[in-house]
Amino acid sequence: MLDSTPDGLHSGESPLLQTLGLTKRYGDFLANDAIDIDIRPKEIHALLGENGAGKSTLVKAIYGLIQPSAGEIRWQGERIVLSGPSEARSRGIGMVFQHFSLFDNLTVAENVALGLDGRESFKDISARLEQVSRTYGLPLDPRREVWQLSVGERQRIEIVRALMQDPKFLILDEPTAVLTPQEADQLFIVLERLKAEGRAILYISHKLEEVKRLCDTATILRGGKKIQTCNPRLETAASLARMMVGGEIKEVKARAGRKTTVPRLVVNDLSLAPGEAHGVRLEHISFELKGGEILGIAGVAGNGQDELFAALSGERLSRDPGTVVIEGIAAGHLSITQRRKLGAAFVPEERLGHGTAPRMKLSENALLTGHAASGMVHHGFIDTAATLQTVDRATETFDVRKAKRDPEAASLSGGNLQKFIVGREILRNPAVLVVSQPTWGVDAGAAAVIRQALLDLATAGAAVLVTSQDLDELADIADRIAVMFHGRLSEPLAARDASREKLGLLMGGSIPEPKEAAHAVGA
Amino acid sequence: MELVEAIILAVLAASTPLLIAATGELVTERAGVLNLGVEGMMIVGAACGFAGAWLTGSIFIGALFGIVAGTAMSLIFALMALGLAVNQVATGLALTILGIGLSGLIGAGFVGERIKPAVDLYIPGLTDIPLVGRVLFGENAFVYCSIALIIGVWWFLYRTRAGLILRACGDNHVSAHALGYPVLRIRTFAVMFGGACAGLAGAYLPLAYTPFFIPGMTAGRGWIALALVVFSSWRPGRLVVGAYLFGAVTILQLHAQGWGVGIPSQFMSALPYLATVIVLVLLSRARTGGSTAPAALGTVFVPDR
Numbered sequence: 001m002l003d004s005t006p007d008g009l010h011s012g013e014s015p016l017l018q019t020l021g022l023t024k025r026y027g028d029f030l031a032n033d034a035i036d037i038d039i040r041p042k043e044i045h046a047l048l049g050e051n052g053a054g055k056s057t058l059v060k061a062i063y064g065l066i067q068p069s070a071g072e073i074r075w076q077g078e079r080i081v082l083s084g085p086s087e088a089r090s091r092g093i094g095m096v097f098q099h100f101s102l103f104d105n106l107t108v109a110e111n112v113a114l115g116l117d118g119r120e121s122f123k124d125i126s127a128r129l130e131q132v133s134r135t136y137g138l139p140l141d142p143r144r145e146v147w148q149l150s151v152g153e154r155q156r157i158e159i160v161r162a163l164m165q166d167p168k169f170l171i172l173d174e175p176t177a178v179l180t181p182q183e184a185d186q187l188f189i190v191l192e193r194l195k196a197e198g199r200a201i202l203y204i205s206h207k208l209e210e211v212k213r214l215c216d217t218a219t220i221l222r223g224g225k226k227i228q229t230c231n232p233r234l235e236t237a238a239s240l241a242r243m244m245v246g247g248e249i250k251e252v253k254a255r256a257g258r259k260t261t262v263p264r265l266v267v268n269d270l271s272l273a274p275g276e277a278h279g280v281r282l283e284h285i286s287f288e289l290k291g292g293e294i295l296g297i298a299g300v301a302g303n304g305q306d307e308l309f310a311a312l313s314g315e316r317l318s319r320d321p322g323t324v325v326i327e328g329i330a331a332g333h334l335s336i337t338q339r340r341k342l343g344a345a346f347v348p349e350e351r352l353g354h355g356t357a358p359r360m361k362l363s364e365n366a367l368l369t370g371h372a373a374s375g376m377v378h379h380g381f382i383d384t385a386a387t388l389q390t391v392d393r394a395t396e397t398f399d400v401r402k403a404k405r406d407p408e409a410a411s412l413s414g415g416n417l418q419k420f421i422v423g424r425e426i427l428r429n430p431a432v433l434v435v436s437q438p439t440w441g442v443d444a445g446a447a448a449v450i451r452q453a454l455l456d457l458a459t460a461g462a463a464v465l466v467t468s469q470d471l472d473e474l475a476d477i478a479d480r481i482a483v484m485f486h487g488r489l490s491e492p493l494a495a496r497d498a499s500r501e502k503l504g505l506l507m508g509g510s511i512p513e514p515k516e517a518a519h520a521v522g523a
Numbered sequence: 524m525e526l527v528e529a530i531i532l533a534v535l536a537a538s539t540p541l542l543i544a545a546t547g548e549l550v551t552e553r554a555g556v557l558n559l560g561v562e563g564m565m566i567v568g569a570a571c572g573f574a575g576a577w578l579t580g581s582i583f584i585g586a587l588f589g590i591v592a593g594t595a596m597s598l599i600f601a602l603m604a605l606g607l608a609v610n611q612v613a614t615g616l617a618l619t620i621l622g623i624g625l626s627g628l629i630g631a632g633f634v635g636e637r638i639k640p641a642v643d644l645y646i647p648g649l650t651d652i653p654l655v656g657r658v659l660f661g662e663n664a665f666v667y668c669s670i671a672l673i674i675g676v677w678w679f680l681y682r683t684r685a686g687l688i689l690r691a692c693g694d695n696h697v698s699a700h701a702l703g704y705p706v707l708r709i710r711t712f713a714v715m716f717g718g719a720c721a722g723l724a725g726a727y728l729p730l731a732y733t734p735f736f737i738p739g740m741t742a743g744r745g746w747i748a749l750a751l752v753v754f755s756s757w758r759p760g761r762l763v764v765g766a767y768l769f770g771a772v773t774i775l776q777l778h779a780q781g782w783g784v785g786i787p788s789q790f791m792s793a794l795p796y797l798a799t800v801i802v803l804v805l806l807s808r809a810r811t812g813g814s815t816a817p818a819a820l821g822t823v824f825v826p827d828r
């Protein structure tokens with residue numbers, strides 16, 4: 001293998017873990033195509049790539065969860081074939097999963113015990129758990145059941161569980177995706193400490209600034225192939241993004257020349273009891289959203305964003321009609337269809353299952369939200385031509401890539417399906433658009449298309465409400481940003497005054513000091 | 524006094540098959556598998572148990588036959604629902620229908636035959652204590668076995684590592700797989716245990732409850748056992764209470780008819796199910812979070828490799 005890495009990148013130490021020509025094939029699809037990667041001790045190694053680039057497949061193979069189709073893995077210079085995760089763990093490979101591998105109805109200590117292989121007694125495990133969590137500043141109560149814990153605490157369990165095996169090599173799959181900026185900072189301190197202890201870390205992330213700050217080396221994957229290994233500190237976020245995407249990403253156009261008009265969506269003192277066991281109670285939420293304006297709602301997932309979406313869309317009704325006012329009409333008691341007829345449109349967070357019926361065709365899915373107000377139904381009969389036309393228009397306007405004219409929703413990739421769902425609503429020319437996590441798990445190219453579409457819609461005079469966990473996204477498109485915490489909504493801040501620190505504190509539930517250095521989020 | 528003792532004895536006798544079958548199903552469901560074929564596995568266990576005892580003259584061997592037959596039935600379920608990832612509800616219902624037919628076939632030659640039923644324990648002195656003597660020290664082996672079984676299951680689920688892993692598989696099979704546990708193998712063992720218990724519970728009927736075999740003699744007990752697991756909210760302690768409660772209702776129903784109480788017997792037969800529905804409603808209202816049912820219950824799992 002030619003060493004294409006810049007000089008001075010590696011210390012002389014020999015690799016702890018190497019993959020040589022690692023290939024994983026699913027049918028005709030090459031998820032990993034001959035990937036070579038070297039990971040050295042005392043190194044935080046970033047693994048970058050868009051969705052579907054093969055990052056997860058690669059780490060699953062390294063952790064023994066899947067068997068590679070070809071190629072080999074070397075651990076401390078010696079070829080190994082992993083029979084499963086427990087063998088990986090016993091050799092000193094630990095992993096912190098993106099979608100936590102926790103058991104909601106078991107206690108913290110039981111969850112940790114399940115991740116350990118030894119014959120340790122339960123009492124010893126609990127004692128060691130407390131000791132490790134104290135050493136690394138990751139406080140945990142071993143007796144609590146997981147469903148009672150916040151997302152940040154859940155991740156702590158994962159990390160502590162991995163650390164209790166004393167791994168030489170730790171894989172973290174998008175660990176900061178669900179954390180507030182402050183929680184992420186705490187995590188970075190722990191990671192730096194692990195590095196100083198001589199451990200190696202493989203760090204998967206979409207957040208390029210974070211990678212530049214934390215990582216010593218970065219390997220970029222695209223379409224299952226390794227593109228390059230580089231030093232992220234010598235690159236810019238833009239150059240890293242170019243390598244990931246394989247081309248320029250269109251900049252989202254600035255929000256110049258947009259005028260705000262009349263209030264189109266008003267929420268007055270909305271309170272709502274949780275609809276299900278794990279739900280959040282909405283408490284006294286009020287805001288006003290004018291035409292031509294984009295309001296961003298930030299916050300860690302599970303702080304009432306889903307409940308707010310349900311209350312706005314009409315999936316849950318409130319007793320008092322005046323709590324939700326759409327286009328000047330009290331709508332709190334109106335059904336989804338009636339709200340759509342008032343000119344509102346909704347894009348939920350979950351694409352498959354909530355936004356679309358996975359096994360139904362796109363045209364049928366277009367009908368599902370368009371039947372009320374888009375002239376697709378005449379005298380009770382479906383106008384098939386009109387539904388197909390909607391699909392064609394969305395395809396054309398928003399560059400939806402699909403195998404045939406009218407495929408099943410489930411056959412589209414995440415980004416393309418999201419473009420279709422957002423497009424489907426925007427083509428109805430809504431007066432109010434409520435959209436939740438518009439670019440969650442969507443690749444950079446599609447994300448840019450969607451953000452631009454939201455900006456254009458606002459420019460055309462619509463009121464747009466965007467819920468997102470991605471602060472950079474909100475900084476890009478929103479005029480004002482409010483933060484949800486424990487079912488309450490903060491006072492919206494003008495986007496240029498909303499510093500990362502300020503938002504982060506709000507996301508953690510504290511009220512920021514009034515006199516705080518205000519540098520804008522995107523800066 | 525005599526009457527109270529007689530009623531307690533009758534309740535214990537009626538509850539034991541429910542307790543045994545439900546204990547097995549509890550373990551199966553705690554591993555995340557919903558096997559609705561309990562009735563079918565029980566009736567095959569009854570037919571084979573009787574055949575075994577009649578052929579060998581030994582109640583013990585008859586019980587073994589029942590256990591083996593129940594386990595074999597559960598393996599059909601495991602092959603379909605776990606190996607081939609077929610819908611568990613449909614497979615379980617099919618298993619019941621298969622079991623009812625199969626038991627008729629196996630048992631056809633034995634209808635009308637009689638055996639000597641399982642003997643009751645007798646410890647001179649202890650068994651003769653008034654009121655409690657026969658209840659505590661005068662039961663047959665099945666009754667003691669059912670109590671040992673549920674205590675053993677409680678200990679296994681909450682005090683052993685294997686039990687923790689089994690509960691983990693029922694709570695989140697994706698996580699359990701990601702941690703490297705063989706989810707399908709663990710579930711297969713849980714299903715087999717459920718089958719063995721159902722087979723034993725079925726065998727109890729012709730070996731201890733009535734000393735002969737008739738087709739369809741389980742008479743819905745498998746369904747009551749299923750309801751019982753839900754009623755107990757998947758906890759062994761509550762399962763014991765529920766089993767004796769449901770058993771008491773069946774006995775009450777018989778006596779009510781004898782005493783000429785004007786409650787339709789159909790209503791009494793429906794009581795266990797009604798009680799289950801009420802308990803489910805109360806549970807979902809009382810609990811503020813977490814789920815009482817194993818979160819992965821009844822869901823298909825196909826590991827990617």
